[in-house]
Amino acid sequence: MMEAILALGIGVLAGSGVWLLLRPRTFQVIVGLSLIAYAVNLFIFSMGGLRSGAPPILHARTAGDAAQYADPLPQALVLTAIVIGFATTALFLVVVLASRGLTGTDHVDGRERES
Amino acid sequence: MRLLVCIAFAAALGSLYAGGFVPGRLAPTGFDPAFALVWAIGIVCAVGAAYQAKFHRLASLILLAGAGLVTCVTFVWMSAPDLALTQLVVDTVTTVLLLLGLRWLPKRIEDPDARASFGRAFRPRRLVDLAIAIAAGAGLSALAYVAMTQPVPDSISRYFVEHAYTKGGGTNIVNVILVDFRGFDTFGEITVLGVVALAVYALLRRFRPAPESVDIPEQQRVQDAFDDADPDRRRGDSIAHSMMTPALIMRLLFPAIGMFAVFLLLRGHDLPGGGFVAGLTMAVAFILQYMAGGTTWVEARLRVLPVRWMGLGLSVAALTGAGAWFFLHPFLTSHFFYLELPLIGAVPFATALLFDIGVFLLVVGATVLILIALGHQSVRAQRAALLRTPEPAAQAIAKQ
Numbered sequence: 296m297m298e299a300i301l302a303l304g305i306g307v308l309a310g311s312g313v314w315l316l317l318r319p320r321t322f323q324v325i326v327g328l329s330l331i332a333y334a335v336n337l338f339i340f341s342m343g344g345l346r347s348g349a350p351p352i353l354h355a356r357t358a359g360d361a362a363q364y365a366d367p368l369p370q371a372l373v374l375t376a377i378v379i380g381f382a383t384t385a386l387f388l389v390v391v392l393a394s395r396g397l398t399g400t401d402h403v404d405g406r407e408r409e410s
Numbered sequence: 411m412r413l414l415v416c417i418a419f420a421a422a423l424g425s426l427y428a429g430g431f432v433p434g435r436l437a438p439t440g441f442d443p444a445f446a447l448v449w450a451i452g453i454v455c456a457v458g459a460a461y462q463a464k465f466h467r468l469a470s471l472i473l474l475a476g477a478g479l480v481t482c483v484t485f486v487w488m489s490a491p492d493l494a495l496t497q498l499v500v501d502t503v504t505t506v507l508l509l510l511g512l513r514w515l516p517k518r519i520e521d522p523d524a525r526a527s528f529g530r531a532f533r534p535r536r537l538v539d540l541a542i543a544i545a546a547g548a549g550l551s552a553l554a555y556v557a558m559t560q561p562v563p564d565s566i567s568r569y570f571v572e573h574a575y576t577k578g579g580g581t582n583i584v585n586v587i588l589v590d591f592r593g594f595d596t597f598g599e600i601t602v603l604g605v606v607a608l609a610v611y612a613l614l615r616r617f618r619p620a621p622e623s624v625d626i627p628e629q630q631r632v633q634d635a636f637d638d639a640d641p642d643r644r645r646g647d648s649i650a651h652s653m654m655t656p657a658l659i660m661r662l663l664f665p666a667i668g669m670f671a672v673f674l675l676l677r678g679h680d681l682p683g684g685g686f687v688a689g690l691t692m693a694v695a696f697i698l699q700y701m702a703g704g705t706t707w708v709e710a711r712l713r714v715l716p717v718r719w720m721g722l723g724l725s726v727a728a729l730t731g732a733g734a735w736f737f738l739h740p741f742l743t744s745h746f747f748y749l750e751l752p753l754i755g756a757v758p759f760a761t762a763l764l765f766d767i768g769v770f771l772l773v774v775g776a777t778v779l780i781l782i783a784l785g786h787q788s789v790r791a792q793r794a795a796l797l798r799t800p801e802p803a804a805q806a807i808a809k810q
Contacts, residue, residue, distance in 0.1 A: 296441035296442075297441075297442065297445060298555055298558040298559055299555060300445055300446050300449050301449070301484065301554070301558070302551045302552070302554040302555035302558060303449065303453070303551055304449040304452050304453060304480070304484075305550055305551060305554045306547040306548055306549075306550050306551025306552075306554070307452075307453045307456050307457065307547055307551075308452070308456045308477060308547075309546055309547050309550040309551075310543045310544055310546055310547020310548070310550075311456040311457055311459065311460035311543070311547070312456075312460075313415055313542060313543040313546040313547065314460050314539060314540065314542075314543035315459075315460050315463055316415065317415065317539040317542065317543070318463070318464070318539075320463075320464060321515075322463060322467055322470075322512075322515055323463040323464060325508065326459055326460075326463045326470055326471070326474055327460070327463075329474055329478075329504070330456055330459065330460070330474065330477060333477055333478060333481045334550065336481070336497075337481060337484065338550065338553075338554050340485070340488070340490065340493065341488075341554060341557070341558050342557060342558075343567070344558065345488050345558060346488065346489055347487055347488055347489055348489060349489045350489040350490065350491050350682070351489070351490075351571070351582070351583040351584055352491075352581055352582050352583065352680075352681060352682070353571075353581035353582075353583065364489075364571055364583065365488065365489040365490065366565075366567045367567060367570055367571065367583035367584050367587060368565065368566065368567040368570060368587065370490045370492060370493055370584045371584045371587040371588050371592065373490075373493055374492055374493055374496055374584060374588065374686065375588070375595070375596065375599050375686075377493070377496050377497055377500050378496065378500065378599070378603065378686050378690075378773070379599060379602065379603070380500070381500045381503060381504055381507075381777075382602065382603050382606040382607075382776070383606070384504055384507065384508075385507055385606065385607075385610055385780045386606050386609060386610055388507060388508065388511045388784075389511075389609075389610045389613045389614060389617075389784070390613065391511070392511060392514045392515075392617065393613050393614075393616075393617060395514065395515065395516070396514075396617060400516075401515055401516055
């Protein structure tokens with residue numbers, strides 16, 4: 296049941312993100328990418344299986360038994376992904392601001408649609 | 411963009427079809443209403459952020475942070491304390507970053523008349539986009555459900571769990587993977603972070619804001635007018651008075667947050683924490699000073715040299731890695747490295763800690779550099795504007 300809830304949540308995050316990604320304004324795209332980043336991070340994280348109350352921290356200073364702990368590998372991958380996500384958001388935001396200064400619009404194409 | 415999204419979706423659908431859509435037989439976990447409630451909030455936040463992103467950017471940003479918080483709670487729930495910590499601090503920093511950026515985007519006010527005609531013209535396009543978005547969301551949902559209910563295959567994780575202490579010398583397996591087993595990855599990653607920070611800095615050095623957003627923001631004008639009207643007040647008094655208590659608290663918090671960051675750094679190898687989250691926490695401490703005192707106040711009293719922090723961090727990490735060469739081992743770490751290097755006493759003072767300190771320094775430097783560079787634009791753009799229009803500027807300066 297927990298899996299279904301989380302899967303639904305991931306789906307909604309990703310769906311909202313994709314919708315925003317297809318919008319014409321740059322700020323919408325930034326928010327959309329952040330939402331997709333959440334969804335993808337949760338998705339990768341959930342690949343290790345959901346377990347509560349079993350953080351991957353060894354109880355004793357010996358070799359651990361893999362069955363006792365949540366899967367540490369997806370967690371390590373997602374941890375770096377979160378930090379890199381911040382860096383890309385920052386870079387994207389600054390590129391957006393620079394493009395806005397140069398073109399005078401916040402449209403993703405750099406010019407307003409003629410219509 | 412639509413084409414890209416559709417191709418990605420088709421590729422995912424293709425592989426799902428090839429693999430067969432079979433929900434796993436794993437015994438389902440129990441239903442927890444609290445978890446459902448948390449995700450109900452998360453879903454509302456995500457949809458709300460999507461809905462508000464065009465006209466109410468601030469609301470959208472707050473809702474985005476709400477979705478991030480729900481993600482964070484999920485990490486705590488599903489036994490990933492390290493991720494939750496990092497997510498929490500990264501969310502804080504991202505929100506500050508986007509708030510700083512908001513100032514330079516054009517105002518966009520909802521206009522009911524324009525909305526009606528606009529809606530008709532673009533309805534087909536919006537409907538197609540909506541369909542794509544719903545399909546993508548539903549597809550990822552299904553994929554995630556199927557993947558989560560499969561029994562977890564026996565992966566290399568077993569190796570990490572079994573050898574985290576015997577070969578890496580730490581009990582926090584996630585941190586040991588990051589700074590030891592996969593140290594070279596992390597080294598590459600902090601390099602990327604440093605490069606991004608420098609790119610942001612360089613881009614902002616030549617930043618030309620759009621003409622209409624150079625002006626002093628409306629709120630500040632209102633405050634200035636209020637201060638000018640009253641002979642007893644000087645410009646900037648309003649903001650100084652309303653910020654007095656928070657500013658005092660923020661200043662007092664600086665050493666506390668700094669100590670907490672070091673604490674997170676030092677315990678990282680054995681308990682939740684580590685270089686990344688510690689570095690971000692330290693960066694938050696610096697940013698709070700900027701919020702409390704203003705750019706000029708802080709820089710008159712505190713010399714933050716983020717580029718040096720970054721350089722130092724990368725050097726520490728690289729030298730730690732190169733140190734392995736003196737023991738005739740490959741760069742950074744292979745797991746054999748720790749077998750022969752003695753651990754000092756019962757304390758797992760592995761060279762991984764030095765590496766983590768390098769990560770810490772670089773993350774502090776990069777984050778602070780990005781945020782400060784963006785924050786400086788407000789000060790710089792107005793100065794540039796004053797230089798461009800000397801007449802009124804001279805009067806304004808004379809008045810101050």
